[in-house]
Amino acid sequence: MTAVSPTVSASDSPLRSFRSFMLFWWGRLAGTTAAQMLMVALGWQMYEITGSAWDLGLVGLLQFLPALVLTLPAGHIVDRHDRRWLLTLCLALQLVVGLALALGTAGGWVGRELILGLSLLLGVARAFQMPSQQALAPTLVPAAVLPRALAFSSGAMQAAVVAGPALGGFLYAAGATVVYGVCAALFALGCVLILRITPVARAAQREPASWSSMLAGLRFIWQRQAILGALSLDLFAVLLGGATALLPIFVRDVLHTGPWGLGLLRAAPAVGALLVSVWLTRAPIERGVGRKMLLAVGVYGMSMLVFGASTSFALSFMALFVSGGADMVSVVIRQTLVQLDTPDEMRGRVAAANSIFIGASNQLGEFESGATAAAFGPVGSVLLGGAGTLLVVGLWFRFFPALARRDRLQGPAQ
Known part of the structure; x- marks a missing residue:
């Protein structure tokens, strides 16, 4: 995956800019809702299996550690490659996790070790997802309307934070497989929407990877x-x-x-x-x-x-x-x-x-x-x-x- 050739500028057409931002908005909303639902089901299922508060803590820890280790390299990669594809890959990896949990739950082979391993993959995905999302958003709208766009986007995320856990808990009554299946569908929808965003004109970044370049953000x-x-x-x-x-x-x-x-x-x-x-x-x-x-x-x-x-x-x-x-x-x-x-x-x-x-x-x-x-x-x-x-x-x-x-x-x- 390499830096894309410039195609259009976000400011070339107000209609194109609005369309791209709304695709991003809906894609991010779908992904965030799915992630919130997934965490509710994952934690509940782990506790059902092990009855251990320590294992619940491990689920969170194994998601946090990859983000801590990979965040700075992720930022460097985001600045060198197509942010749409990176964000899509992050959602796709979470889609794979959702499908694995749905199939494993239906087949009766989900256990402590699998949940912990998949939690690690979720941490890797989210290490790249946050900088990809934050770096992509301002390229989709003119600077003059960015405050409105970010407020609108933040509102959607707050709605997902409220509705996602509630929806996950409600669906869990029908079984964990149902929750994971819905999560997978939402992640897939997010992938499709993000890929439909019109590529944004950006100069290719050719700065070689190094500690200096990775620490440039700090x-x-x-x-x-x-x-x-x-x-x-x-x-x-x-x-x-x-x-x-x-x-x-x-x-x-x-x-x-x-x-x-x-x-x-x-x-x-x-x-x-x-x-x-x-x-x-x-x-x-x-x-x-x-x-x-x-x-x-x-x-x-x-x-x-x-x-x-x-x-x-x-x-x-x-x-x-x-x-x-x-x-x-x-x-x-x-x-x-x-x-x-x-x-x-x-x-x-x-x-x-x-x-x-x-x-x-x-x-x-x-x-x-x-x-x-x-x-x-x-x-x-x-x-x-x-x-x-x-x-x-x-x-x-x-x-x-x-x-x-x-x-x-x-x-x-x-």
Whole structure:
């Protein structure tokens, strides 16, 4: 697979640009929904087979390790090859996993070792999928409408995060084979849609593979204060302020509800994010973007303080709802700022470096929540995290003035 010859530019035709982006949007929606369903079924089936919490942890670990090891090489590959084909191959590999699980479940030969091996393949696919998706999206639409497009795309992903697990759990009642079959069909649909995207004109990248070229994305981020500030702000906000891992404790011991409450609380941030993404699609943020991003993270920190102090289910739901909406404002500004400030030939490597920030914040955030909850209790953990998030916002105003002063999303790279 080599760099494709230029065919059309994303800006050559508004109609062609819209068609390509919508194919990408539907393809990504299908793939994300399938991935969410697959993880629900995979975890449930593993627990049915082994009854071991340790094995459930191994499923997640074996998906995380390949992403950690392969992310930087993946970014280099994304910048040298056709991003459509790379994204399609990632979806196709997950399609193979879904078919293997469907056939294995129907034949009665799915076991612990097979699930762990397939989890490793899922990790490999996702190591390449994130930078491919992030690098492909901004090439499909003109820069002027990129904020709207990213908000629209983010809204679809939030819908998939809400609907995917629910659909997977509902279908699992008919058997794991049914879930895996539907997942495989959705992955196949995603492959077809992505391949129908009109190739985007790009200059072939001939920089030889080396440690220097693979680390170029990290260097690029480090040298631009606004981008570094935006990514590190998101990292520390999720690292300190996240409470997802502690929700079962809050549901049972603080709010005194059952599994239905856990489901609603897990969905609350995604619902808030979905509604805000719809609003941002219609009314994108155009001025004062840096300050608004910092303030949005501040609102996120405040909402976590409210959640931590709440003993009312309704108030806790609203706090998480607001946290999801505030986080979506931050995400859209961060993603758009990074994409517009990054040259196309660097987008894969910068997206790969960005995925390290995201992966580190999510994984370490769960560990931080558990560790502080063990030391201070779940309420103390969330209150400490919310206060820490507000402290980070205040410090980032001082440490990253280029981010705080950033007025427009499309502007000179810093």
